[in-house]
Each structure stands twice: as structure tokens, then as C-alpha cells.
Amino acid sequence: MFTSKAAWFSLLVLGRGTLSSPTPAQDSIFFHGLGSVSSESVHNVHLTYGDGFPHGDVRVVYGDCSLKNPGQHHHEVAYLFTEPESTPDRLVWIVPEDVIQRGCLHAYSDGILLGRSEPISFSKPLRKRQSLHEISDSNGLWFNGVKYLKAKNKMSTVSVKEAKSKKIAIVGGGMAGLMTSLLLTSVGMTNWHIVESTQRVGGRIRTKYLNGTSPEEYQYQEMGPMRFPVSVKYPDTNETLDIQDHKMVFQLADVLNEMNGGNTSSLAVNFIPWIQSSPNTPANSRGYRLPNGRIPSSSQVAANPSMLPPAANASDAEGAELGEGFVDRLVDLTPERMRNISTNIFAAHREAIDRGLFHWSEAAYLKYQLGLDADTVDFLAGSGSSPLWGEWYDNVYFSAMNWRTIDKGLESLPRAFAPHIKDKITFGRKITGLQHNNETSKVSLVWRDDPLEVTPKSEEYDYAVVAVPFSKVRLWRTPAYSNLLSRAISTLNYAQSCKVALHYKTRFWEKQENPIFGGCGSVDIPGVGSVCYPAYKINSTGPGVILASYTSGVPARSVAALSEEDHVALIQRAMVEVHGETANEQWTGNYNRQCWEVDEHQAGAWASPTVGQQELFIPAYHKTELNTIFIGEHTSITHAWIFSALESAVRGTTQLLLDLGLVDEAKQVVDTWMARWITV
Numbered sequence: 001m002f003t004s005k006a007a008w009f010s011l012l013v014l015g016r017g018t019l020s021s022p023t024p025a026q027d028s029i030f031f032h033g034l035g036s037v038s039s040e041s042v043h044n045v046h047l048t049y050g051d052g053f054p055h056g057d058v059r060v061v062y063g064d065c066s067l068k069n070p071g072q073h074h075h076e077v078a079y080l081f082t083e084p085e086s087t088p089d090r091l092v093w094i095v096p097e098d099v100i101q102r103g104c105l106h107a108y109s110d111g112i113l114l115g116r117s118e119p120i121s122f123s124k125p126l127r128k129r130q131s132l133h134e135i136s137d138s139n140g141l142w143f144n145g146v147k148y149l150k151a152k153n154k155m156s157t158v159s160v161k162e163a164k165s166k167k168i169a170i171v172g173g174g175m176a177g178l179m180t181s182l183l184l185t186s187v188g189m190t191n192w193h194i195v196e197s198t199q200r201v202g203g204r205i206r207t208k209y210l211n212g213t214s215p216e217e218y219q220y221q222e223m224g225p226m227r228f229p230v231s232v233k234y235p236d237t238n239e240t241l242d243i244q245d246h247k248m249v250f251q252l253a254d255v256l257n258e259m260n261g262g263n264t265s266s267l268a269v270n271f272i273p274w275i276q277s278s279p280n281t282p283a284n285s286r287g288y289r290l291p292n293g294r295i296p297s298s299s300q301v302a303a304n305p306s307m308l309p310p311a312a313n314a315s316d317a318e319g320a321e322l323g324e325g326f327v328d329r330l331v332d333l334t335p336e337r338m339r340n341i342s343t344n345i346f347a348a349h350r351e352a353i354d355r356g357l358f359h360w361s362e363a364a365y366l367k368y369q370l371g372l373d374a375d376t377v378d379f380l381a382g383s384g385s386s387p388l389w390g391e392w393y394d395n396v397y398f399s400a401m402n403w404r405t406i407d408k409g410l411e412s413l414p415r416a417f418a419p420h421i422k423d424k425i426t427f428g429r430k431i432t433g434l435q436h437n438n439e440t441s442k443v444s445l446v447w448r449d450d451p452l453e454v455t456p457k458s459e460e461y462d463y464a465v466v467a468v469p470f471s472k473v474r475l476w477r478t479p480a481y482s483n484l485l486s487r488a489i490s491t492l493n494y495a496q497s498c499k500v501a502l503h504y505k506t507r508f509w510e511k512q513e514n515p516i517f518g519g520c521g522s523v524d525i526p527g528v529g530s531v532c533y534p535a536y537k538i539n540s541t542g543p544g545v546i547l548a549s550y551t552s553g554v555p556a557r558s559v560a561a562l563s564e565e566d567h568v569a570l571i572q573r574a575m576v577e578v579h580g581e582t583a584n585e586q587w588t589g590n591y592n593r594q595c596w597e598v599d600e601h602q603a604g605a606w607a608s609p610t611v612g613q614q615e616l617f618i619p620a621y622h623k624t625e626l627n628t629i630f631i632g633e634h635t636s637i638t639h640a641w642i643f644s645a646l647e648s649a650v651r652g653t654t655q656l657l658l659d660l661g662l663v664d665e666a667k668q669v670v671d672t673w674m675a676r677w678i679t680v
Contacts, residue, residue, distance in 0.1 A: 030047065059076075060108075074100055104120065172197075182420070196429070201425070215411075225641065228250075253270075332355075357388040363381040494608055498594065501546065531575075532546070548571045
């Protein structure tokens, strides 16, 4: 059985194939799938056998079609050992860059020719579509699978039935784990099982339906992710470009809808517009209040900015201006670069590495590169340690003019998986460790039904695909992974965020003198942060729910330490400052509070690598270690978005398929979910 620890392959690596009729000296073995092969690629060669095939050792080589003996070959392809009850049906052919044109595959046993293919023509590696492999090289961010397999010098044969019967554990029922189950099933691998620590699926997708309501009653708010940027309009050219990476979410919804009976089924995932900004949402007014004591709206501040107190100034105004200019030049987020980011996030990530954006946080650049004093640095950038890469993709995403959300809540997306995983998931099982058997190369999940049990329970699998945040995995007992992967698990940084949703008798904010129809604003009240109004069922009757607080970073840690009663009271008082006494009269007393850092199943809101971590750790994620593959938003190139989790699942599934020698299936996954829309 073929095994490999190669990671992310793409169309550049995965050859295409059609049927090629053999012309062997002896009709004992037949080669298929050779109609279109690329040089410098990995390719599945399909095998069939004649009735008189002599089982035993078989040597497959590539060389001139008039080859007289195997020693004259151009290169070795594989060694096979066959028995009547065990005959591999594929080879994994590592096609070298210098392969000769119009040669043949030859199969020999003890010097006797058993079969020969027709002459094979090779194309250059595909360049039509941008691939992760294409943007590899010096930094090793995207693993070069061909070079890796050459270094392994592994001659490979595959029994497809055996490979597809492998028992796979998917640890974690968030979006990365769910996507993995879908991808495996799509290529005929169904012997997988999801193990989930909670009693639900979806991970950090967390729609809360307040007051015991159902999705159809539209009294909900999103306590996790809540929106998807769709397109950006660029004023320099007046063109509107789609943000390509988030299309994977929309594609997944289309696939699930087709599987579940269409857009009108009870499990349908339907998108509606999300309203990101609205003129009458509250504004950060730096302490100023209207004569009636309320917080002014964004439109009021825009109409009369002089109402606000003066903004604070840096103690070194000249140094601050100089520093901001230098940071802007380093980031250099030009309209053309923004277009490139929205078109291909992977190529942009490569460029960000080359520009050194992962070497600096804004604060570090200002202090250590420009030499600004500590007070000016803190005024401009605080003490943040996040690399400047985030300045690129977040600026593009939040420049979007069009946004979407999911009708009846984002939880509709994981809910749509329900009929496809119902008999293949265990809820409420908290994994506490992984074990690897060096003799069998199998991996076991370890857990305790009673946390005080001395001897844990375990179950063995061929592979484990772990879709659990490292903020949780770092508490597990794990095998001796590489030092780099172990450090990633132990130290990868996570951000904190808290949200509070409040339930009201009516949607009164849409009926006031300056009505609010969706959108997010912000206030200057400590611990509140952003306030977002529902984008669904605008101007409808009945109760409604405001996301009355969304805060992250250091303030979120402070409010997370409050009692639930005190935190909710703080946010309700803020709503009174925004909306007046009506907010008190209308509040039902119902609420939901979510602080992600103290969530026992997450221990963080999203991965937030510090300077140096992402560029260093990603190559470790792209290697299978001890039959374990790590996926999840934290292993992707962007963070805090559902796309990041889905992309990691595509990468992890492709990685697993290549480990098993299922190159055709890996190509199918990449073709369907990545190369279809990432273009150059």
C-alpha cells in the first residue's frame, strides 16, 4: 500500500488520464489512463491483468518502446508483488521533469516482458489554473509533493479497494470536520466517523434562537461568524470584482442543497443580503452625547463632526506622521494589489511573504525598524504582535460593497449535513489524547466517559483527521510529533471575543424617528464594542434581537471575567444610551452571551498567529505525522472566516488521499473545490 506524507498537491502535480490500449509482448498486464500525462507530476496508472498473468515480483519501468531489457530504462516506476488474492490495481508514477517523449511503460518479471503500453506523449505541467504547488518554492509554504516523493524514493502500488476501506477518524464536528466527511464520501471513502465533544455540529458557527424560538420565527443572532463578503467596487476603474475565496462557502451550500432536495427543502441553505453599514447606527462619539443624553448616530456625526471632542494627538506628531507613512509604504495596499487579493488569496499570501509582511507587526516595525519612541508606537499601534498580512486581506474583505448572510441563521449550513452524518457521528465524546502504534501504524483516539477514570477508553483508526483548535489539542496527550508541529500545537496564539444578544418585544429600532435597518455601528462605552442590527425580515412585526455587543481583544478578556448578570446589565444599559428608555420598556429579559476564550470546547475565538508563527508553522500542517492530519481554520492562510476552515479540509483531504496513493481522487477534490475558481 502506498503511503506518503506529502501535503497539498494541485493540478500541477496531479496528472490527467484516459484509456491507452496496450501493445505488450505478452498480454499479461495492461496499462490504462495514459492518454494525457504531464511531466514533473504524479499520476495514477491503472492496471488490469490477463488470465495467464504469472503472480510474483513485477518490475515496471519507463523507457524507449523498443526496450530489450529493463536495465535500459529511463527510470524506475514501481515494484509490484502480486498474489491471486491480492493484485494492486494502480501505480503511483512520479513523472520526472526530464521524461522522454513517446516512450512506453514496460512490466517485467525475471526479465520476461509481461506488458507494454502504447507510446506516451507528455504535456508540460498545467498553468491554466493557479495552484498551491505553483506558488511554493523558497519559503516552502506550500509543500512540493513531487520533490517530496522523489526524496522518499518510494515506489508505489495501490489497491483501491483496500485504500478506500481505511478507517478514518474525523475529530471535531465543526465546518472543517463536516467538509472532510463530504469530500471523503464524494470520492467513495465512506468508512469515516466523526467524534464531536458537544451535542451539536457547527463548531464556532453558533446561531442562537432566543426565547425558545425556531429558525422560522426569526428571533436570532449570530454568536460566531455572521457574514460573507461578496464583491468590492474599485473606484479607480469603476469595476466590481468578486472576492473569490469566499465562493467556496456558496459552492458548499449549492452542493448541500442539491443533496437535500433543493432550495425549498427544510434543510435548504439560502443566502440573503447582509447589511454591513447603515446611516443611523450608533457612532463612537468620544464621550459626546446629544442633548437628550443619547449616543449620536453615524449620520449625525458625519453631518456635524465638530460636535465631537478633539481627537487625541501623539506626543510626537511629526514622528507619528512619519511612522504611518512608512507603514503605509510597507503594506502598499494599492488598488491593483487589492484586486489581486480579491482574485487570488493564495498568490497574495505568497507575495506577502516576499514583502516581509510576516516579519513585522505594526508596533514592531515602528519601534525597531523606524526607531520611534515607545509612547508614539503605542499611540499608533498599541502593543499588538499580529503580522501585517492581516492588513491586506481584512482591508479587502471589509471594503466589500456586497455582503451575504444565511437566511434563518448560519447554523443552517452545518444543519444541512445532518442526514449525511446521522449514523456516523458520536456526540459528547471529549477526546483527551491520541496514541500511535508503531507496529501497525494505526492511531487511537483516547477519551474518558468519567473524567475521574484512571484508565481511559480508546478506539483505533487507520488515520485521524483532527479538526480541533490547537487551543484544545495542546492539553491532549499526543505521540512524539516533530518538534515544529509540537511547538505549533503548544504555542499558536488565539484571539478572544465576546458577544451579547438581547431580545426585545418589537423591532422598535426600525420604527424610531431615525430608523435603523440593519448595519453595524460602534459606541464609546467601555466593554461594548460594535452593535449590529438584524439584516433579515426588515420592517417586520413581532419580537427582534440585537447583537448589542461584539468586542474582541483585551476588552473581551475583561468582560469575560464579569458575571453573566453584570455583563448583560452593562450591555442593556448601553442600549438605553443608544435608544433611550424605549430599550428598557421593550427588553424581554432574554439574552444570550458567548465568550469564546472561556468556551470549554473552543478556548478561543479564532487563530491569531503572532509574528513568525504562520510562516514557520504552515509547512508542519502540510505533513502527515504518525497517521494524523491537522486541519481547521488555524491551519489555513487566513483566519476567523468559514472559508479558512473549508479550505483546510480540502487540503487535509487531498493530503490523505495522496497518502493512500489515490491520486485520481485527490485531483478530483482539487478540481472541484479549488482550481475551479482560482485562476491566473
